[in-house]
Amino acid sequence: MPDLLVADLSRWQFALTAMYHFLFVPLTLGLSMILVIMEGAYVMTGKEVWKRITKFWGTLFGINFVLGVATGITMEFQFGMNWSYYSHYVGDIFGAPLAIEGLMAFFLEATLVGLMFFGWDKLSRPVHWLVTFLVALGSNLSALWILVANGWMQNPVGSEFNPETMRMEITNFMEVIFNPVAQAKFVHTVSAGYVTASVFVLGVSAWYVLKGRHLGLAKRSMAVAASFGLLSAFSVVVLGDESGYALTDNQKMKLAALEAMWHTEEAPAPLTLIGIPDQRTHETHFEVKFPWILGLISTRSLDGEVEGILPLVAIAESRIENGLHVYEAVQHLNDNPEDAAAREIFEQTKQDLGYALLLLRYVDDPLTADKETITKASFDTVPNVMMAFFSFRIMAGLGFLFIGIFSLAFFFVSMKRKVPRWFLRVAILAIPLPWIAAELGWVLAEVGRQPWVIDGVLPTFLGVSSLSASQVIMTMVGFTLLYGTLAVIEISLMLRAIKAGPGGRILPEGVTSEGPTGGRSVQFDV
Incomplete structure (x- = not known):
C-alpha cells in the first residue's frame, strides 16, 4: 500500500511551488500584450x-519574467523528484506538450527578450515592435502548451492504457491538442492574465496620479489599461462560463462539487448563490438558490440534467466493481x-481500470476488497466540496467586480475625462x-479533480515517488525559504522600479510642473 503521508506532503509541496510560480505567469501574459499595444502607439x-x-512597463515585465522562469524550472524537476511513477505512467503523453512548449514557445521568448530590451537603438520602430509582439506570442504559446498538458490531466482524451507496457500511450495526438477542456482553460487563463496586468497598470498609474508624479505616463497608461482591461x-x-460548460460532459463531479449539489435536481437545475456545504451530512446549510441558472449555464438548455454528487458516487461504485474485471484481466495478460x-x-x-486502482488506498490487492471497502473508495471520488464551493464563488465574484472597476475606469478616463480621487484609491x-x-x-x-492526478485514470496517491516523509518535508522547507527570498527580491525590485519611474518626467501636454494633485478629481486631458 502507498505511503499516504508522502502523497499528501508531495501534493502540498507541488501546490506551494505551482501557486508561487503562478504569481508571475498572469502578469507576464498580460504585460506582454500591453507592451505590444503601447509600443504600437509609438510606432504609429x-x-x-x-x-x-x-520601456518603463517593460522593465517591470522583465523583473517578473526572470523570476517566473526561475520558479517554472523548479516545477519541472518535481515531476521526476516527487512524482516519478506519474512520470513513468503517463510521461509519453504528458511530456510531449511540455517538450513542444520548450522548443516552440520558451526558446522564442527567451531568445527575443534580449532584443526587446537592448535593441531599441539598433532596430527600426516596426522591427522592434515585431520583436515585442513575438515575445508576447511566445508567452501565450507557452501557456497554451502547458494548459494542453494540464487539460489532458483533467480530461485524458486521445490515449489509452497498454497492458503490455503497463503505461498510458497516445492514440491520437490531435485529440490531446484540441481537447475541449484544455482549450477552454487556455482562453480563460490567458484572459485572466490580461485582467491581472490591466489592474496592475491601472493601480500603479493611479498611485502616480495621486502623488502628482509622471502624469503623462500615468494618464496614458490608465487609458490603455481601462480599455484593454474592460475587454479582458x-x-x-x-470564457469562464465556457469552462463551466466543458465540465458538464467531462468532469461532472467537479461541477457538482463546486455547486455543492448533493442530489440531482429537476432540470433546469438552480444555481446556489451562497451556503455552507457539509460533507459529512451531505447537505448545504443556509443556501440561497436562483432557479434555472445552473442548468442554463451548464447544459445550454431547459431540459439538460446536471447530476448531483451522491448519484455520481453511485456511478463511481459501479465503475469500481466493473474495474475489478479489467484489473484481473491485466494480470492474466501479464502472465499470458x-x-x-x-x-x-x-x-x-x-475505461474503468483507474477506478479499481482507488482500492489500493485500502487493500494491497483490489480483488480482495469487500463491498464496504468498495463503497468507501467510491466516496473518495468526492473532492473537498467546501473548498471548491467557496473558491468558485470568490473567484466569480471578483470577476464581476473587475468588470465594474474597468467600466468605471473607462467611463472616467475616456468619456468624462475626469477621475475622482476616491476611484484612484480604489484602483490602488x-x-x-x-x-x-x-x-x-x-x-x-x-x-x-481529486482524488485523481489523471482524471479517472490514475489516483493521486499512486503517482508519487518512493520517498520518505522527512525527505519531502526537508525539500518543502528548502523551497519555502528559497521562494520567500525570491518574493522579497521580486517585491523590492518592483517597488524600486515603480518609485524610480520612467527615468525622467513624462508630463501631459500643457503641464509644466508636477506635484500632489488637489481637488476631488483629476482632469484627464492626454
Missing part, C-alpha cells in the same frame, strides 16, 4: 513619450499476452485582487 505616432512608457474582464466571465478471453474482457472494461487597493482570483481558480481546478 512616433511620439517619444510612448517609447518611454513602453468581459472575456474572463464569458495471448490470452484471448482476458484480452476481450480488457477491451470491454478498460484592487491591485492584489486578480492574483487572489487566479490562485483560487487553480485551487478549484486542481482540488476539484
